[in-house]
Amino acid sequence: MIRIKCPYCGLRDHSEFNYIGDATKLRPVNPEVANDDEWFDYIYVRDNPRGVHQEYWQHITGCRSYVKVLRNTVTHEVLKTGLPSDDLLFSYEAEK
Amino acid sequence: MSKYSVLSLIKNAFNDNRNWERAWRDPEPKKNYDVIIIGAGGHGLASAFYLAKNHGIKNIAVLEKGYLGGGNTGRNTTIVRSNYMLDENALFYEKSLKLWEQLSHELNFNVMFSQRGVLNLANSDSQMDAITRRGNTMRLNGIDAELLDRRQVEKMIPYLDFSDTARFQIKGGLLQRRGGTARHDAVAWGFARGADQLGVDIIQNCEVTGFKTKGNNIEIVETSRGPIGCGKVGFAVAGSTGHLASKLGMKLPIESHVLQAFVSEPLKPIIDHVVTFGAGHFYISQSDKGGLVFGGDIDMYNSYAQKGNLPLIEDVVTAGLAMIPGLSRLRIVRHWGGIMDMSMDGSPIIGKSPIDNLYLNCGWCYGGFKATPGSGWVFAHTIANDAPHELNAGLNFDRFRVGRSVDENGGGPVPNRH
């Protein structure tokens, strides 16, 4: 069981959440001007890091918030959690 | 190199088994190879074997960071089948199945390919429709398939839950009799021995640390045992593909996820087929050693850890008991995880890459083990001819961009829905 700290509800089992995936993929802000490469990158391509991964989980049986999670994909250790607007990687590196 | 046979066993038994030769050499890496395959799992070894055997290429190395067959080849639930619906998958996997049928002979190594039949259960009317479509497509592709109704399933496998207490009743099933299981490690070992006999250098404990490129070509493969020059390079590293590709600045339509597998204590024969559940993620067979080997869904989150967590284990076992209530008192003796390279449509990527002399063999999701000989066969063809075989043409890297996904179950570009 991975224990994830929902920024609102606190520390909970990961089975309360739905895994969404890579949180670094940003939808083109101006869809009409984004080119095919940008769409391809957004929808299909992943960094898939071995190590620190910034990802979304939705607290589906809790408050239904989307939670940003910084997690190590090798150890499954949750390093940091926050709101979708947070840049966890930046603050994690800064704290290190 | 001596041939394996019952005679050689008897002969060696009289000599106290002192005369068995090494199954494969332990060579030092050469300065240069025509083809370097990275990853000595089943796929990499099969690729090297068929490159040497079918395409006359002699100067081949297979580099392995650990020991050969140490990745997913030796961590799966050993199911072999070709019961796919979409032509791109079906024809490829059928080629693979045909290779399986003669593999022990071809390799002179008993891979224990046991065609005991793979039965997919349907637990709803819509699933019956779906397996009907799949089975019909298989038949039109020349692949064996039979549709069983509830009564026929009960006759074949009476220990499934046919009682009124089943939450989701069994409606029928799709049976591929030619499907079955094989001894997973033996596949790696057999291909290793076969490739080695054809002169392929299998270099274990040799981790690739980087690449030197010139133009759009890889010139040197940097390894923990020194730089090695290369003509062509093939990736066959499953869950590590993304990690390796990142060393070339390449990003792929792949996420790595962990898939767990389980084995029970050894039992006398009780489950004679491979059976998969329709109302949940569960599949089971019994190994020749007697353990019930089973698995289910992936753990849902990106992972490079070869271990899973309990919620998924509970899900798998719960589905297992829904399908076969009599498993309840049997005991799990071991569970482990393998890293799946999940592609964005659930189908593999096998073909050319954006780099001229690099070839990709990845994105196998759950399909890797059964694909082993077929994957090696078409990958060897692709590398030798610098062009895909018609069997893997549709499984190219570009299909996502141009909108030609090969999405067997319609899950869309979300790896954990495949």
Added chain:
Amino acid sequence: MADKTYILPPIKRLSALAGQIESGRFGNIKTEPGIFIKENHPLSIVQLETREPPAKDFLTVIKNLFEFDVPLSPNTSSVSDKTRIIWTGPNRWLIIEPETRDLISLVKSQINETSISIVDLSHARSSIEIDGSMTRDLLLKGAAIDFHPEAFLINHCVQTTFFNLSALICCLDENRFNIFIARGFALDLLQKVQEAAEEFGYETL
């Protein structure tokens, strides 16, 4: 404010559990049942959601209406004799009370603001109340929440997975809890609670 300006339908509401709870004592009863189970019905449930952290006006309106403050911390609730307001998400609350008045119309009449959504969920949730010395042990069978009396205080609430279902669990008193569940799963939940309570002995009311 006079409640009688609001009217409820004249027809009796039919609970999802109507006719499903056989009263009596069951399971491993030594002297006293460890668990008492009953349904709370009919309830008025209104969801409020504000766009931003709630403005002062909103807080004041609620305070005037119910005579207590809106709970602003996650996992908490505020309560009066008949009404409970539960935090259920960022800027989102449930107002719950036994149905004696047209709560939704009452709330709507006081809050007329497009940035605040008001949704009637009175019929969307069923509520099972458990009481007795073993309730916290029972809850631990279904939910991965620390129900230790020092960790889970009176008026604490959680939304969590409870016996594989989405549930809202609220601590009413030392050993008394209210479990809210989507109406369609009410019977399923009741059965699960009864099964889990068997070893403690339970009484249904």
Added chain:
Amino acid sequence: MFSKKNKQQTRRLSSGGLINRSKPIGFKFDGKPLMGYDGDTLASALLANNIKLVGRSFKYHRPRGIYTAGTEEPNALMALRTNARIEPNTRATNIELFDGLEAKSQNRWPNLFFDFMQINNLAGPLFTAGFYYKTFMGIPGWHFYEHFIRKAAGMGSTNLARDPDTYDKKNAFCDILIIGGGPTGLSAALTAGRSGARVLLIDSSKLLGGQLIWELDQIDGRPAFQWIESALEELKEMKNVTIAQRTTAFGYYDSNVVNAIESVSDHLPTPDPHSVRQRLWQIRAQKVIIATGATERPLVFSNNDRPGIMLASAARRYVNQFAVKPGNRVVIFANNDDGYKTAVNLAEKDIDVRAVVDSRTHVNQFWKTKLDKLGVELILGSAVINTHGHFGLTGIDIASLSSDQKSIGSQSSFMSADLLAISGGWSPNVHLYCHAGGRPQYEASIAAFIPGVRSQSEYPAGASNGAFSLIDCVTEGTNCGSQLATELGFSKTIFSIPKTDEPTVTPIKALWRIPGKGKKFVDIQDDVTESDIKLAHQEGYISVEHLKRYTTLGMGTDQGKTSNMNGHAIMAEERGEAIETVGTTMFRPPYIPIAMGPLAGRDIGQSYSAKRKSAIHNWHHENGAIFVDAGQWLRPQYYLRNGETNTTENMDVAITREVQGTRGNVGMVDVSTLGKIDIQGADSGEFLNRIYTNGWTKLAIGKARYGLMLREDGIVFDDGTTSRLSEHHYFMTTTTSNAASVLSHMEYCLQIHWPDLDVKISSVTEQWAAMAIAGPKSRDVLEKSIDEKNLSNEALPFMGVKQISIDGIPALIFRISFSGELAYEVNVPADYGEYVWRRIMKKGKTDNIIPYGTEAMAIMRIEKGHVAGGELDGRTTPDDLGLNKLISSKKEFIGRRLLNREGFIDPNRPKLVGLIPIDGKSRIRTGSILVKDPNASLPMPKLGHVSSGAYLSPTLKHPISLGLIKGGTDRIGETVWATSPLHGETNEVKIVDPVFYDKQGERLNG
């Protein structure tokens, strides 16, 4: 009676032991009635009855006896209980004896003493490691040989009968979890408990104390059990300390979550009423102290597997805890001081200990004096090199060992013995530490792997940390408990470390194998011998993983608890490398084999998946509904009438009746399962515009619109109608199957893509009971049912929405149609659903209203050419489904920018059409494939497939189907073949417009 018991238990000592001699217990082994005592394990009771032969080995079917006294037992595996409660492969050493227990030996035929398969033993050299990879490849093929191999392999048998027992699950939380209640765990619990931290102590056995229960050690000058008693007394007084017994931690998972199995009733003949057999614990701790002890290793020498050979610590345990004499003439063979401890212990209990054979050349004076006093011969620098006996040990051969331990003296001496107690040293139980993510390190001073770096919050202590002496255990435990409590912010406690009285230790000298010929078993369960390891090395299978997989070392039910260390060390010797270089295989969960029952808990049978019922469910049930699963929902599929049994024919009759009744008069269907989402906020219209493909900004208040949603990649995701109730308030419906994913998708968009939009959404699926009333008389019936009484076209036009009341109940009424008839959808608060349904049924009686189910609904939608599940299969585009008219070119929406990709505009994509059999009567099966020439060679080119269909359209009186075919509606009028080779059916079909019925839509107006 009593004397008979004594006669049977010939190996029972006359006094001592933690058994209750006043509580005799009858049990059966291989059908033979025997007696034991309360407090016995099955193994101790068998030994008490002088039963030495308990099983046959996996490959060679050699006779085997009880080898250990604990969880690590490789040999004494038996089928416990009978019939539906049978538990194959159960370790006799772990089973508490209970009244009426029945156990059977395994893997033998016809019986334990005459096992046909022991012929394998003679052909041993043939059945070397991996022999099966080298043969069985020829005619008649593996399938033939496999049949026999499978039968020969395996161990116990099961019948796959339904388990009569039940299981439970439980979550637990604590500050400090202590795994193991031995001296280390108890010491830790005392200091952690005194600090006020919430402590959970779990232990796998019935009695706390671990090894101290049965060792003769002293603490603070008193027998150890007195110390245990006072520790327990203190712990039980602490409210913050919980103790769980018979609870075994089997896995250490992520985030410090430890799982354990509590054996609630395994020690009973059957579980008590209202109780369960086992319970799964999921424990979430801040800190975890691993105090799981260590496991003794055997020594590897020729014929080291005979019944009568046993681990030294097991021999002590049988004597001390169970008052059982495991042998009459005992020799002990060890490479560490455990040999002396055992010899003295047994001799002091008046057992004839003949000799201690120590492979080392020095012994300290303490032991030497004791042995002298007890008359036990001391044989230093020597080894047991062979054993004799068949069904039981009769004697051993001893020879001197060279100083490098690589050769033995040419002279050997025979010594008669019926028990050989062996000790090759101890391996800390690092399993849980490794599950947590740790990599063990080799520690040469104790010749074992010990925990290394910490990866989570796991704290191995005591023997599981490589500290084997009692004083080290209590010291580490005491300190660890105190330190962790302090780290968690609890108060420091004052404590003193108890004193023990232990002789100084002469270090172990690693001895991984004893030279000499013959079968030397390394893995005694899977029959892996030293020569198998040598062969693996010779053939190049030199990594520990290859070794395991090639020889099956450590793959048995014991997962190599007694064998892995020896096997890996022998491989290291063969490779000429250090043990730390060669390493060890991964320790995987579970620590002990765990039954599947507790992992599923109560979620079995009907409880496998929750059942979701609409508010009108009971009415359906009372009125003949046959239910179908729609995800977790139960929906009426069709309704049988009085006297109709549920046959295919009656189903067809019912469906036809429902379609004709609806199209002819009026029908009503429960659509409560459709997802319903309440949308409020100033930007709601803009939001809908972005998630639907069609335009929403101009939707008038009081109007509904059909909407289409795509995934980001342009594939059709979901469809439904959304209505505008007021300026900033909308009401959305989704398909039943996508209700949850559409809600999550919308939340994702609002929380992540467009947090600036003022939109609040919430699921109101359960708030409303919904019923669709369709048919030419639907308006009449509804007008009679509602308070307003007016539903004219003016009052409620097509696609209009109104808030009305029914008997004072507020209702939302939508004039929308899925069936193509004049139709309304009525939504009322769920608790009123059944009332309103009944009212409409009653009011419609004179108009012959009929309830209809999902089958009739599906047929009517196919008649109208509406797409549903069969077409929305996650691979189709709007264009494929003829929905291009819903694609707005004037705005952005999710999925838009990927619609024009090459693969999406390929003219060869299959597109929606209608299909009718040429002969007007043949059934066209859903899932049939459309081909041009059904006799073409394989693989046959395919044009498309049949996606849904009705065997008979009750309206059109012939079969109809929808399908997707290359060319789509451009091919209307052509004929192709629909083939279902699975059924041996091929039918010529005509391609027609997908709208079969009322193309102009005139019936919508009644």
